[in-house]
Amino acid sequence: MRRGNSRRRHHSGGACSRLLASLERGILILTLPLSSVGCEDGTGNSVNGLRVVVRDSAGVITVDNAAPVPDSRLPWEFGTQPSLSIGAVDSGEADQLFQVTDATRLADGRIVIANSGSNELRVFNADGSHAATGGGRGEGPGEFVSYSPSAVATWPGDSIAAANPWGSRLSLFDADGNHGRDVSLDPAMLDIIDVLPDGKVFTSGSGGGLHGDMTGSSGLVRSNAEWGILDADGTLLASLGEFPGAEFYAIFAADGSLQGGMPHPFGRGTMGAVWGELVAIGVQDSYEIKAFATDGSLVRVVRRDGDLESPAQADLDDYYARRYADLPDEDRISNLNAVRDMPLVESWPAFSEILSDRAGYLWVREYRTAAWTVFDPEGRVQGLVETPPGLHTFEIGEDYLLGWVYDELGVEYVQLWSLSREISS
Known part of the structure; x- marks a missing residue:
């Protein structure tokens, strides 16, 4: 799940795109002469290096962007080291993390971690000290099974929502980790992608299973799954259509049954994230992100140039x-x-991940690199940013990044990094 609460507030941005991030002495330093920055004119075209064409067709806005050049780094800066790191080796306490799946930062600075190895929500104060623990292993109200909570997000009214897809529900807690109630989910839509600001849930189904016409043989297959919006009570509010799942190498027996297989290491699938008041869906077969309103209507299509290599x-x-x-x-x-018989996919995925931040910008991670292409709230490309190396990003705030990392011993840490979006002088 991508934390929908992290994308609520839109930021007016600036008149110009700001570019550059270079790694120097462990700092992501972001400086580039503004003469290299693309500013937009009234037509939506870049007049200084970053081309963008905006079209309106029957109410659907299409934004076609040129690909930023590899050294187009936004002038945003991360700290030299994390400002907070939660994790410990063999402490036997709450800061000994195991199978962290997600984390989110509350308005008061506390951090909530989904620690699926113990089926718990762990709440830590802004200074990193343990504040509370909620959930636990079991099948009762507010309890979790099978590597859950799989994700965590804030819920309207300063509550915490934790995904329990194998229990077919979303469990709601107060900010101190006390269980409040469970929301039963539509049984066909159990893969929670994100939570919107008003409590609606962005979700997808598991697909129709792996099957094909390759009886007694093997090859790549994909199953489609419906994506949609659930109301705050867990019922289906709007369908967004079917999108392809990940490419899977499947081996079929003579009777057509699935005998074995595994996901393709370079397989393409479908990614999603809440983007302000919209939800964004990107199929990795091409560099195109579609944004939908919560009534299911398509309102924006964002594309970026670039040839896909194989x-x-x-x-x-x-x-x-x-x-x-x-x-x-x-x-x-x-x-x-x-x-040994694993076939090749047609092309590399167009991107590897999509997120949006609390300023309303969309971040699209480039495949096989540490760089993210950043788009403004309207879908216009701004430039590239590199997040701290080795960090898996959970949430991007206006002035911070929250993520997960592990060391050479496999010890897990949830880290908070400062983020400055000011132009370096």
Whole structure:
């Protein structure tokens, strides 16, 4: 789930796009002469390097952007080190994290962590001290099973929403971790993507299962799934249509049943995030993001130029060689044999992730890089930003980034990093 509360407030932005981020002495420093920055004129076209064409067709706004050049870094700066790091080795306390799936920051600075390894919500004060724990393992009200809570977000009224898809519900807690009530979800829409500011839930189904006409053979298959908006009571409010799932290498038996398989390491799928008052959906087959209103209507299409290259067999071989390099010889050979017939996908995914921040900007992570392309609240490309290396991003605020990282021992940490969007002088 992408934290919908992190994208509520829109920011007026500036007249110009601001570009550059370079890594120097552990700091993401963002400086570039403003002569290199693209400012928009009244027609929506960039007059200084970042081309954008905006069209309105029957109420649907289409924004076509040129791809920013690789050194187009926005002048935004992250701290030299995290301002807060929650995590410990063998402490036996709440700060010993295990299988963190998500985290969100509350308005008072407290951080709520979804610690799925213990099926708990753990609340930490702004200074990193433990404040409260909610949830727990079980099937009762407010309890979680099977690697959940899978996500956490704020809910209207300063409450906390925690996703429990295997329990077919969304569990609501107060800011101190006390369980309030559960919201039963539409049984066909259990994959929670995000929560909107008014409590509506952005969600998708699990798809129709893996099947195909490859009886007795193997190959790549994809199953479509419906995406939609659930009302705050968990019922389906609007369908957004069906979108393709991840590409899966499937092996079928002679009777047509699924015998085995695995996700393709370079497989394309569908990504989603709440974007202000809208929801954004991007199919990784192309660089195109569609934004829908909560009534299901399409209101905006954002595209970015760029040719999609195709992986080679050497890329696939190198991936599995690195993945299984540390296994004992017998296990490594067995695993490599299991993927020897893995086919190539048609192209690399167009992007790897989409998020939006509390200033209303959309962040699209480029595939196989640490760079994000940032779009303003209207979908116009602004430039590139690189987040701290090794950090998996959960939430982007107006002046912070919240994410997850692990060290060489596998110890998990949830970290808060400062973010400055000011232009360096």
